[in-house]
Amino acid sequence: EHLAGIYASDAEPDRQLFVTRSCDGFLVAGPLWADVAPWELSSEGKEVFTFEQGELYFQLEFTGGGEGAPRGLRHNIRGLASPLQHRGPLPRDWPPCQPATDSAR
Secondary structure, eight states: OTTOEEEEOSSOTTSOEEEEEBTTSOEEEEESSSOOOOEEOEESSSSEEEEEETTEEEEEEEESOTTSOOSEEEEOOTTSOSSEEEEEOOOTTSOSSBOOOSOOO
């Protein structure tokens, strides 16, 4: 998946987001600094995805890259700097896909 990887800002390099796929094919993101279930994203277009669950709503828009890896993403996640830059691939020991969660899509 060309959007997969680790994303962070220069302002907060330790607050990293991961992006990968769920085992049932959805794009999934989540913070590496917090113990929360990964967010299963809904596609709003080729490079724009949203998440909504209760009070939590945000949008991720991947930027640059064309057919290759994106350069970064813009978002409206409260408390996290935007934009984030693509910092590299997921760690080698990362599972090939994220198990599906029971959250509503």
